[in-house]
Amino acid sequence: MATARLPFRAAASAAIAFVVVDLAWLIFRIGGSRATTYFSDLSGCLCITIAFVACLRALRRADGRTRRAWSFLVASTVMFAFGEFTWTMYEVVLRRTVPFPSAADAGYLIAYPLAAIAAICFPTTPVRLSSRIRTTLDGAIIAGSLFYLGWAVVLGPLYRAGGGSLLERSVGLAYPTGDVALMAILLFVFTRSGRGARSPLVLLAVGLAALAVSDSTFAVMTLHNSYATGTFTDAGWNLGYLLIALAALRPTAAGFRRKVAQDSWLSAGIPYLAVVLVVLTAAAIRIEKGTFDAVLFWGTLAIILAVIARQLVSVIENNALLHNLEAQVAEREELIRRAFHDPLTGLANRTLFRDRLEHAVDRAARNRRAVCVVYCDIDNFKAVNDRYGHAVGDIVLAGFAERVVGILRRGDTVARLGGDEFAIVIEDGDGERVAERVLEELEVPFDLEGMSWVMVSASVGVATNDHASDPDDMLRCADIAMYAAKKRGKRRYEVYEPSMLGLGEPPTFGVG
Numbered sequence: 001m002a003t004a005r006l007p008f009r010a011a012a013s014a015a016i017a018f019v020v021v022d023l024a025w026l027i028f029r030i031g032g033s034r035a036t037t038y039f040s041d042l043s044g045c046l047c048i049t050i051a052f053v054a055c056l057r058a059l060r061r062a063d064g065r066t067r068r069a070w071s072f073l074v075a076s077t078v079m080f081a082f083g084e085f086t087w088t089m090y091e092v093v094l095r096r097t098v099p100f101p102s103a104a105d106a107g108y109l110i111a112y113p114l115a116a117i118a119a120i121c122f123p124t125t126p127v128r129l130s131s132r133i134r135t136t137l138d139g140a141i142i143a144g145s146l147f148y149l150g151w152a153v154v155l156g157p158l159y160r161a162g163g164g165s166l167l168e169r170s171v172g173l174a175y176p177t178g179d180v181a182l183m184a185i186l187l188f189v190f191t192r193s194g195r196g197a198r199s200p201l202v203l204l205a206v207g208l209a210a211l212a213v214s215d216s217t218f219a220v221m222t223l224h225n226s227y228a229t230g231t232f233t234d235a236g237w238n239l240g241y242l243l244i245a246l247a248a249l250r251p252t253a254a255g256f257r258r259k260v261a262q263d264s265w266l267s268a269g270i271p272y273l274a275v276v277l278v279v280l281t282a283a284a285i286r287i288e289k290g291t292f293d294a295v296l297f298w299g300t301l302a303i304i305l306a307v308i309a310r311q312l313v314s315v316i317e318n319n320a321l322l323h324n325l326e327a328q329v330a331e332r333e334e335l336i337r338r339a340f341h342d343p344l345t346g347l348a349n350r351t352l353f354r355d356r357l358e359h360a361v362d363r364a365a366r367n368r369r370a371v372c373v374v375y376c377d378i379d380n381f382k383a384v385n386d387r388y389g390h391a392v393g394d395i396v397l398a399g400f401a402e403r404v405v406g407i408l409r410r411g412d413t414v415a416r417l418g419g420d421e422f423a424i425v426i427e428d429g430d431g432e433r434v435a436e437r438v439l440e441e442l443e444v445p446f447d448l449e450g451m452s453w454v455m456v457s458a459s460v461g462v463a464t465n466d467h468a469s470d471p472d473d474m475l476r477c478a479d480i481a482m483y484a485a486k487k488r489g490k491r492r493y494e495v496y497e498p499s500m501l502g503l504g505e506p507p508t509f510g511v512g
Contacts, residue, residue: 008249015242018047022235029230036230041088044234047241048084052077054245065121070248072118076111077244083107091229100222101171108215109171112178115208119185122201130317137310138271141303143184145274148299150180152281156293172219179212200250207243210236271310278303342416344394345401353415353423357471360413360427364465372431374424375461375478376404376438379490381420384456388448396446396454403441407434423475431462435493459485460493467496 022043029036055077059070086104090096098104186205214236221227282300285292292300340352348356357373364371378384378400385393397420404414404422412434413425426434438460445453461481468474481496488494 008246011249012246015246018043018242019235019239022238023232026230026232026235033230037228038092040230040234041084041092043238044084044241045081045088047238047245048077048081051241051245051248052081054248058248069118069121072114072121073244073248076114076118077241079107079111079114080241081107083111087229100168105171109174109178112182116182116185119182119204130313130320134310134313134317137306137313139184141271141306141310142274143181144299144303144306145271145278146180146184147177148278148296148303149281150176151295151299152285156295168222172222175215175219176212179208179215182208183212200247203243203247203250207240207247209240210243211240214240271307275303275307345398345416347401347405347422348413348415350415350417353413353417353425354471356413356415357425357475360425361465361469361471361474364427365469369428371465371474372424372426372429372434373463373474373478374426374431374434374438374493375463375475375482376422376424376458377460377482377486378420379457379459379486381456384454388454392448392454395448396456399446400442400456400458404438407437407441423478431464432493432495435460435462439491439493457491459483459490461485461496462493463496 024030025036025039031039052074055070055074059067059074062070083104083106086102086107087098090098090102090104183205186201186208214233217233217236218227221233227233278300282292282296285296340349341347342349357371360371363369378396381393381396384396397416401414401416401422404424408414408424408426409429411427412429415423417423424434438458442457445455447453459482461478461484463474463477463481465474467477477496480500481494484500485492485494494500
């Protein structure tokens with residue numbers, strides 16, 4: 001990137017030096033009027049040629065939509081060059097006064113829509129239909145506001161002046177009108193682009209703005225028969241061409257391909273800023289003249305309606321975004337639920353159970369309260385699967401989970417640790433009473449669709465924080481007690497005692 005910036009900085013330095021020389025020549029009129037005219041014409045041809053070569057270079061390096069943008073900009077510079085060379089041929093080669101309008105005006109004016117298409121082709125943020133409608137309204141508001149200001153300041157006075165033929169007046173108005181439309185499009189594209197793309201767009205916009213100022217001045221002076229080559233107007237054209245060339249040479253032009261930011265404060269605020277300028281201009285005209293002409297009246301009405309429509313579309317879009325956000329939140333909650341809950345029974349899984357137990361033990365240590373772990377294992381569950389199938393086994397597991405949840409308090413946690421193993425965390429409660437209730441619930445058979453019933457039992461172990469202060473140790477003690485209940489006949493519960501260690505280690509502990 002550093003090596004890419006060196007040629008650009010050299011080109012920028014050369015452009016600044018050229019502009020300084022150009023202004024000095026026009027100010028001091030070095031060599032007299034004839035030499036100044038020749039210098040102005042030839043320097044304009046040189047600057048537009050440089051812009052053409054730079055845009056052609058950018059076109060060869062671009063791809064996708066950016067390539068289309070630079071191709072139209074190349075075509076625009078070709079038409080600008082046609083106008084410049086035609087004008088120079090009249091004054092330098094033929095030594096004749098350039099007629100107005102002439103073939104040079106055709107080249108200049110055709111360049112404007114090509115530059116506008118180029119600006120539109122530069123990539124902006126991909127958006128939904130509602131956002132595209134709002135974006136279109138933003139562009140219309142900006143363009144309408146700039147045209148309103150242009151009509152109030154330049155176009156209206158030019159039209160009302162009434163000098164020249166209809167063709168002359170139309171061509172004269174076409175210059176500032178094209179400038180206004182082009183600047184509106186560039187401003188709109190700029191607000192919808194990412195930071196990586198804005199640096200070339202700024203240079204391009206400022207360059208076209210310099211052309212716009214010179215064009216508007218040219219139109220006013222031409223309609224009043226006061227324009228002559230070699231004025232400061234020519235310096236604006238040269239500056240504009242050089243800035244277009246620098247935009248094409250800017251190293252960050254590759255940033256057009258980067259992901260752009262959507263709905264920045266700049267893109268949201270520019271249309272309203274344009275409307276504020278319209279309101280202030282309308283107020284000033286009303287105070288000064290007491291009335292509006294037809295263009296300003298209908299322009300004001302159209303801009304107000306466009307703003308109202310934009311607000312309605314924004315409300316619709318915001319509602320859609322809100323619904324989308326709610327859907328994303330619901331999806332996130334569902335993902336979290338799946339991450340910490342058993343998909344079959346909806347109970348907490350081993351990860352969530354471990355977290356709840358850890359917090360319960362910490363609270364019990366601070367408040368000196370009891371916490372119990374009740375470990376349940378359905379007896380002979382493999383036989384249920386073998387006899388009735390896994391589908392019936394899943395029904396039994398889900399039914400067992402539902403019955404256990406029904407006997408617990410709101411703050412208690414029950415989890416399926418895996419297979420047919422369940423565990424319960426009870427804070428400040430009676431673990432033995434819960435174990436008894438679990439066994440009582442299993443005295444009622446499970447009613448299955450298409451079958452009479454299935455009867456199962458469970459072995460239950462109980463451990464408290466008196467037996468172990470570490471969450472993993474508590475769960476292990478409860479598991480040992482459950483294993484002891486199985487050894488002592490099943491269909492019962494046992495409370496952990498150290499002597500149970502002699503019964504052997506539970507073979508299934510820790511298996512999900």
